[in-house]
Amino acid sequence: MSELSCRICHRTPAANVRFHGHQGLVVLMRFSRIDGPFCRDCGLAAYRDMSATTLVRGWWGMLSVFAAAGVLVVNAVQRGKVARLPEPERARNERTLDPGKPLLDRSAAYGLLVPALLLVFVGWSVVNGG
Template sequence: MYCCESCGVEAPTAHVSFTKNIGMFVARHEETVAGAFCKTCARRYYKDYQLINFLGGWWGMISAIITPVYILQNLGSWRGIKNMPEVPPGARVPLLNEGLWKHLVQFQPFIEQLYAEGAPPRHVTQRLAAESGVTPATADMFLREINRHINRQRRVQGAQVQQQRPQPRAPKLPGGKQVRLPARRPHAS
């Protein structure tokens, strides 16, 4: 991921998870947050979840046993990313506007060639960013939007195929059909 899953800012991220436990005399409540977070968001989750564990995690017999485990797990997660670089000053949420969409659509043959060669998605994102002059987060956002569009087309095609057949069968996607990207950015549905 090139953007923080919590705040959306384009910054170095690391996949972490933090768990909090709220102990009650006869019950308990547990919550886990996991994702690729920037250091600022990871620090915020760590502090919030640890504070709740220290103050509200001990009330109850099961919670008195489980809370120390969660405190140590959270500490281990934080120590794993403690040396991660801070969010750069001026980092912002990437935007994919009409102009960028039109610019990136021109690289469709390049994208198709990379996928045909079996390149992994992260490699395609990095190559597209380098080739097109956009940030990796913008290239990633563009490729995700394309995938949503293609999946939407496949669902529509699958529904049309299924409507034509009265007997229930798994819809077959037409083999070898090339999906063309729209000239304009599709509206979110």
């Protein structure tokens, strides 16, 4: 059995993972995904991109709050599989995707305020009977 290679940069080792994205559209929802295998760097880049998009666009629907939360949890589990991989083998002058800033260091992390404020609002409404 041969070792998996990254679908983007063709380096090894790689893990066969799938990252999901979600966009809430008030009444409708849109799901997206990107399938591996990915090396560590390309996998982290894919995870951060898909999850950052979900943080910004995922909460804007009644059921989307739950769908976006589920997508973020699934992505976090899949991220662990690529994060544990060793650094990919690199040939001279060849590069993998740049993983960029960690997810919570990006401006998209402010998207977490939407469900947090929703919980505060619901809690306040329950306490005040209304």
